[in-house]
Amino acid sequence: MRKLYYDMLRIRLVEEKLAEWYQTDLIKAPVHLSIGQEAVAVGVMAALRPEDKIVSTHRCHGHYLAKGGDLKRMMAEILGKATGCCQGKGGTMHLFDDKAGHVISIPLVAASIAFAVGLALSFKMQGENKIAVAFFGDGAVEEGIFWESLNFASVHHLPVLFVCENNLYATHSPILRRQPSSEIVSRIKPHNVYCQRLEDANNVLEVRRISQALVEITRQNQPCFLEACTYRLREHWGPGEDWHLGYRTREEGEYWVAKCPFKQLRQVFDQEGIPQSEINAMERLINEEIDAAVKFAIESPPPSREELLSEVGG
Amino acid sequence: MARDDRQLTYKEAAAEALLQAMEKDEKVFLMGEGVDNITGVYGQVLPAYKKFGPSRVIDTPISENGLTGLAIGAALDGMRPILIHQRNDFMLLAMDQMMNQAANLRYASGGHHQVPLTILSFVARRPGEGVQHSHSLQSVFAHFPGIKVGMPASTVDAKGMLLSAIFDDDPVIILEHRHNPLYDKKEYVPEEYYETPFTANVVVSGQNITIVTISIALVNALEACGELNSKGIHPEVIDLRWLRPFDINPIIRSVKKTGRLMVVDTGWKICSISSEIIAQVCEYAYNYLKCPPRRITLPDAPCPASQFLEPYYHPTTEMIIKTIRETMV
Numbered sequence: 001m002r003k004l005y006y007d008m009l010r011i012r013l014v015e016e017k018l019a020e021w022y023q024t025d026l027i028k029a030p031v032h033l034s035i036g037q038e039a040v041a042v043g044v045m046a047a048l049r050p051e052d053k054i055v056s057t058h059r060c061h062g063h064y065l066a067k068g069g070d071l072k073r074m075m076a077e078i079l080g081k082a083t084g085c086c087q088g089k090g091g092t093m094h095l096f097d098d099k100a101g102h103v104i105s106i107p108l109v110a111a112s113i114a115f116a117v118g119l120a121l122s123f124k125m126q127g128e129n130k131i132a133v134a135f136f137g138d139g140a141v142e143e144g145i146f147w148e149s150l151n152f153a154s155v156h157h158l159p160v161l162f163v164c165e166n167n168l169y170a171t172h173s174p175i176l177r178r179q180p181s182s183e184i185v186s187r188i189k190p191h192n193v194y195c196q197r198l199e200d201a202n203n204v205l206e207v208r209r210i211s212q213a214l215v216e217i218t219r220q221n222q223p224c225f226l227e228a229c230t231y232r233l234r235e236h237w238g239p240g241e242d243w244h245l246g247y248r249t250r251e252e253g254e255y256w257v258a259k260c261p262f263k264q265l266r267q268v269f270d271q272e273g274i275p276q277s278e279i280n281a282m283e284r285l286i287n288e289e290i291d292a293a294v295k296f297a298i299e300s301p302p303p304s305r306e307e308l309l310s311e312v313g314g
Numbered sequence: 315m316a317r318d319d320r321q322l323t324y325k326e327a328a329a330e331a332l333l334q335a336m337e338k339d340e341k342v343f344l345m346g347e348g349v350d351n352i353t354g355v356y357g358q359v360l361p362a363y364k365k366f367g368p369s370r371v372i373d374t375p376i377s378e379n380g381l382t383g384l385a386i387g388a389a390l391d392g393m394r395p396i397l398i399h400q401r402n403d404f405m406l407l408a409m410d411q412m413m414n415q416a417a418n419l420r421y422a423s424g425g426h427h428q429v430p431l432t433i434l435s436f437v438a439r440r441p442g443e444g445v446q447h448s449h450s451l452q453s454v455f456a457h458f459p460g461i462k463v464g465m466p467a468s469t470v471d472a473k474g475m476l477l478s479a480i481f482d483d484d485p486v487i488i489l490e491h492r493h494n495p496l497y498d499k500k501e502y503v504p505e506e507y508y509e510t511p512f513t514a515n516v517v518v519s520g521q522n523i524t525i526v527t528i529s530i531a532l533v534n535a536l537e538a539c540g541e542l543n544s545k546g547i548h549p550e551v552i553d554l555r556w557l558r559p560f561d562i563n564p565i566i567r568s569v570k571k572t573g574r575l576m577v578v579d580t581g582w583k584i585c586s587i588s589s590e591i592i593a594q595v596c597e598y599a600y601n602y603l604k605c606p607p608r609r610i611t612l613p614d615a616p617c618p619a620s621q622f623l624e625p626y627y628h629p630t631t632e633m634i635i636k637t638i639r640e641t642m643v
Contacts, residue, residue: 018425053391055387059373070608084424085423085424086422086423086424086426087422087425088424089421089422089423090422090423090424094422094423096423096426096427097428101392102420103391104419104423104427106415108410108414108415111383111410111411111414111415112383113383114379114380114381114382114383114384114386114387114411115383115384115387115390116387116389117380117383117384118383118384118385118386118387118388118389118390118391118395119387119388119390119391120392121387121388122387122388122392122393123391125343125369125370125388125393132387144379144380145377145379145380145383145410145411148375148377148379148380148381148382149380149383151372151375151377151380152375152380152381152384153379155375156372171396235544307424310425311420311421311424311425312420312421312459313420313421313428313458313459313460313461313483313484314417314418314458314460314461314462314483314484314485314558314560
C-alpha cells in the first residue's frame with residue numbers, strides 16, 4: 001500500500017517538475033501530462049510481474065515510471081539529450097525502457113494496441129508465460145485498428161490485457177459526441193473478451209484488485225479488457241489547467257478532484273494509522289531522485305549533428 | 315545436381331525462399347489472408363504450410379493495418395514475421411503501420427528498436443482486375459526513409475531477394491509481379507540458401523543507351539534488345555531490383571558510358587521512381603547526356619478493367635523499341 005502511494009507520488013512530482021520546466025525555456029515539446037490519472041498506471045502495474053510487457057501512448061510518463069522506467073533517461077529524452085532513452089530522437093511521446101518491460105510508446109492513436117497483440121502472439125508462440133498490456137484512451141476505441149486488434153486477440157486466444165483509460169475527452173471532444181455511450185465495455189463483450197468497468201479508477205486499491213483478477217485470467221490466454229474511468233486535470237498537452245476553454249465544466253472537474261487518488265489512499269492510511277511523516281519522507285526521497293535526474297538531464301550533452309542521419313535503416 | 319534439373323518458376327523460387335527461411339530460423343513465421351489454402355496466394359505458401367502447419371503459417375482475419383501492427387509487435391519481441399497481402403493495392407490500408415510505425419521505430423528509439431518485418435505482396439496485373447486489384451504502387455512505398463522496397467524481376471532474384479528481406483534487421487517490402495511471362499518463367503535456381511545483395515543489377519552490357527527497368531519491365535527490355543541488336547543498337551540494361559536502398563551508382567556509371575538514358579517502370583510517372591532516377595542522373599551526370607532522358611510508364615490514369623482497353627495501358631516491348639529508335643536518331 002505504501003508502495004502504491006510512493007509510485008503515484010513519484011509520477012505526480014515528476015510531472016509537476018515538467019510543468020515547472022514549461023515556465024522556463026527548457027522544453028521544446030508538447031508534453032502530455034497524466035496528472036489526475038496516476039492510479040490507473042500504478043494499480044495495473046502492481047498486478048504485473050516484472051517480465052510482463054506494456055505498450056503506451058503519447059500520455060506515457062505515468063506508465064513508464066510505474067513500470068520501473070529509468071527517470072534520468074526519461075528526463076534527458078524530454079530535453080532532447082543524447083542520454084535520453086531514445087537518444088533524443090523519439091521525445092516525450094516515444095518513451096520506452098526495455099529492461100523495465102515498457103516496450104514502446106506511440107502517439108499515433110491506437111497504433112500501439114496492435115503491438116501488444118503481436119507481443120502476446122510472440123509470447124504464446126515461444127511458450128513464454130508472459131502477458132502484454134496495452135494502455136490507451138477512450139478515443140482509441142474509435143480507431144479501426146483497435147477492433148482489428150481485439151478481434152485477433154480473441155480469435156487466437158492471446159494473453160493480452162487491454163486497459164482503456166476513459167477520461168471522457170479525446171483532446172477537447174467529449175465522448176458522447178464521438179461514441180454512442182460513455183460506457184465502453186458493453187461494446188467489447190461480444191468479442192468474447194472478458195471485461196470489467198471500474199467507475200472510479202482513481203481508487204488505486206480497487207484498480208490493483210481488479211487488475212490482479214484480470215491478469216490471472218489473461219495469463220490463461222483469455223484476453224481481458226479493463227475500462228478504467230479517470231480524469232485528466234491538466235490541458236491535453238502543456239502544463240496548465242484549461243477550464244477557460246469551455247469544453248468541460250469546472251463542476252465536472254471538481255467531482256474528480258474529490259476523487260483524487262492521493263486523497264482516497266490517505267484516508268485508508270489514516271484508518272491504518274500510517275502517519276503523515278511517512279508521506280513526507282516519501283516526498284523527500286522522490287525529490288532527491290528528481291533533483292538528481294534533473295541535474296543529469298540538464299548536464300547531459302545534446303546529440304551530435306551526425307545523429308541526424310544515423311539509425312535510419314532502410 | 316545438373317542445372318537442367320533445377321528449373322523452377324518465379325513462384326516456385328519464392329515458395330522455396332519462404333520454406334528455407336522457416337527451416338533456417340524458428341523465429342520466422344508467416345501470416346496472411348488465406349495463406350493456408352490452395353487458392354490463397356496462388357499456392358505460393360503451400361510448401362511452408364505443409365511443413366510447418368497453422369501455428370507458424372497463420373490464416374488471418376481481413377485486417378491489413380492491424381496485422382501489420384501485430385507483426386511489428388512480434389518483431390519487437392525478436393520474431394521475424396512475414397506478412398502477405400494478396401495484392402499490393404490492399405497495402406494502402408496499412409500505410410500507418412508500415413510508414414508511421416515500422417519505418418520510423420528504429421530511428422525514434424535511437425537505434426534500439428529493430429523491426430525485422432517482411433511484407434510480401436503482388437502486382438496482380440491481369441485483364442479485368444481493374445482499378446483496385448492491379449496497380450503497381452512501389453513508388454508510394456519507396457518514398458519513406460526506414461523501409462526497404464524490392465521488386466524481383468527474375469526467378470533467381472525471386473528467391474534471393476525474399477531471403478535478403480526476411481533476414482534483414484529492418485522492415486522490407488517485396489513486391490512480386492504476377493504477370494506472365496515472368497510469374498511462370500522457368501530458370502535455373504540454386505538449391506542452397508543465398509541472398510541477393512541490395513544493389514542494382516547490370517543484366518546486359520552495352521554502349522549505346524542505358525535502359526533502367528523496374529520489375530517485369532526487365533523482361534520487355536531484354537526482348538527489345540534482341541530486335542535492337544540486329545539493328546546495330548546495343549543497350550545496357552540495368553534491373554534496379556531495389557527502390558530502397560536506391561543504388562544509383564551503376565546507373566551513373568552506365569550513363570557516363572552511353573550518354574543516353576531510358577527508364578521503364580510499371581508504375582505512374584509523376585512523383586515516381588522513374589522521376590527520381592532521371593533527376594539524379596541530371597544531378598550527377600548532366601554533362602554526359604547527349605539527349606533528354608526518356609521514360610516509359612503507365613499513362614496518367616487508373617487501370618481499366620476492360621480487356622479491350624487494358625492492353626493499351628502497360629509498357630510493351632514495342633514501346634521500348636520505338637522510343638529507343640527515336641532516341642538514337
